[in-house]
Amino acid sequence: MKKNSTLLLPILLFITFAANAQVRDISGKVTVAEDGSTLPGVSVRLKGTNTGATTDANGMFRIQVPGSGSVLVFSFIGFSPKEVTVGGQSVINVTLSADSKALDEVIVTTQLGIARQAKSLGYAAQGVNSEELNTNRQTNLLNALQGKVAGATISSVGGGPGQGANIRIRGINSIDASSSNDPLYVIDGVQVDNSTSTQGVGSGTNVRSVGNRISDINPDEIASVNILKGGAATALYGLRGANGVVVITTKKGTGTGIRTNFTSTYGFENINKTPAVQTEYTAGILGAYVPIGLGPAWGPTIAEAKVIDPTHPDKLFENYKNAFDTGSQIRNTLSFTGGSENVKFFSSLSQFAHDGMLPFTDYKNLGARLNTDITISPKIKAGVNMSYTNSGGYRFDADRFGESLTYYSGRWDVRDYITPEGIQRYRGTNNPIYGAATNRLKDNVNRYIAGTNFSYAPTEWLNLNYRLGVDTYTDNRFRTAPGRRGLPGEQCRRLCGRL
Known part of the structure; x- marks a missing residue:
């Protein structure tokens, strides 16, 4: 029994740590304390970071936080800022009170420079x-x-x-x-x-x-x-x-x-996101292997293509990732x-x-x-x-770059775009990098x-x-x-x- 308890404790600690480290979505509404009206344009910032969001026309916001210990800072010109600890909440509704002192400190330069x-x-x-x-x-x-x-x-x-x-x-x-x-x-x-x-x-x-x-x-x-x-x-x-x-x-x-x-x-x-592409079928049309053409991925499987073309790579090139610097x-x-x-x-x-x-x-x-x-x-x-x-x-x-990249088959490396003579290494469609160059x-x-x-x-x-x-x-x-x-x-x- 003692041995079982000793083994169970690390497991429970691991589960707790994993739950706390999970990114969570927090949403809610910001209203004015005096009359309950919604407040658009409020800055919602994760304290200690540059991560933030703003409320929409209905006073609604949505933001991702790394854990329950995160603190959200709500601020808007003319209102007292408010800090809220996320804890176990997934919906946080906040009311902001007007700050007359803050209004006195706001200076605006008008159209005449006054x-x-x-x-x-x-x-x-x-x-x-x-x-x-x-x-x-x-x-x-x-x-x-x-x-x-x-x-x-x-x-x-x-x-x-x-x-x-x-x-x-x-x-x-x-x-x-x-x-x-x-x-x-x-x-x-x-x-x-x-x-x-x-x-x-x-x-x-x-x-x-x-x-x-x-x-x-x-x-x-x-x-x-x-x-x-x-x-x-x-x-x-x-x-x-x-x-x-x-x-x-x-x-x-x-x-x-x-x-x-x-x-x-x-x-x-760096590129934030690239399209999800299949990695099983190679260049061709209607299942037939056509390495030089406009069929980027409508040919046979890679294994079948390697029988026909021994120079075919073992896997397709990730051109959506490789094309960008x-x-x-x-x-x-x-x-x-x-x-x-x-x-x-x-x-x-x-x-x-x-x-x-x-x-x-x-x-x-x-x-x-x-x-x-x-x-x-x-x-x-x-x-x-x-x-x-x-x-x-x-x-x-x-x-135009994205369109050319769409038609460029993963059979070929998009970075291999120019020959020693300085002309395009043509693969049935224009290479987007050659076009940009x-x-x-x-x-x-x-x-x-x-x-x-x-x-x-x-x-x-x-x-x-x-x-x-x-x-x-x-x-x-x-x-x-x-x-x-x-x-x-x-x-x-x-x-x-x-x-």
Whole structure:
């Protein structure tokens, strides 16, 4: 009996440990304590990690936690944050109470560049500061706003280097499919362009994704982003502000003397999920072995194929995993701030490089910024803001890459795509990596944004302000494709000479 008890104890301990280590789904609803109404846009974060979620329009959320000891942190602007230990619960309903002190501390920069407390505004506005913006170190400014702005819908064009993102603040306001629903963007009082030009990127189903112009902005240089939603807030911008306004304020000089700050971040990326594929049947059509053709997996079994073709590998290549690279991204920002009592400045130099998971794709961004604030007299002030950005890289059509990969048989290694003569190693269909390596589109954008402002306050209750700004850029795109060389075995359908 004693021996049985000794054996049973480790087994029970193992079962308990396994149960505690199991990932669990937690769901629930967040409501307002005062009136019981649901609260959308609440941040639900797993304490001590970057894992999080936000509540939907009905105040509902869903998040995965590693165990019963996990703590969830619920937070929303204007409400006191709350921490809840998961324990044995699978459904957690939370009520948040309004925090009047927190509301007093929320400062919003309005469309005229004037700082005001959020509760004193007569229209809907929500702000995100620099610390919140750079929590997850997103490469695109709009992606960094994901989950931080209530009621806004943010969607990314794709995961490729330099690809853009879109935000919808006031939903879709027109049934005209050609009408834009993008908000107006204002940086330091200057209205800027966030359009995406499709000239030279292809046509029909063969279109390469390129970035929109807000991707030129370095998130490290931003002090705050304020989203203006109400009609009263957009009245000053007329029709251009009908879809809302995104007001971006860059950092300014503070204090006296000179202070230097250097920030460097590095990240890598891999394919999160690949399709489940069968591993029994090889290339062919209707059960017949056809190694060079469009039948990626409709032939005989591998064992039957090896009898016909002794060079057939013992198992199929995992081309969905092998076709993609490990992507990497690095951003370095060097900034200087300071000045004297009458002159303040902020300047920065930044470099960003992104190598994509899609082979032969990349994106680079080099930027410089100078912001100055000058106090001419107690009643007269002036300021100058200017920035220059050079960005661009090699693009490829991710949809075309995936389509080619679908038809490429696991009988062949997708990485073996080129011969010693430099032509495609043709397997009955185009190799997606060969297409990315030879059909290339490179864009090169030079952008300059500058603004100046003068203010005169003759009395305490009157302030006269004048602003002048410019946003200009050039976008050069260069496409190349291989020409036929007349070599034996050369095959390049839809690739040779195709731009």
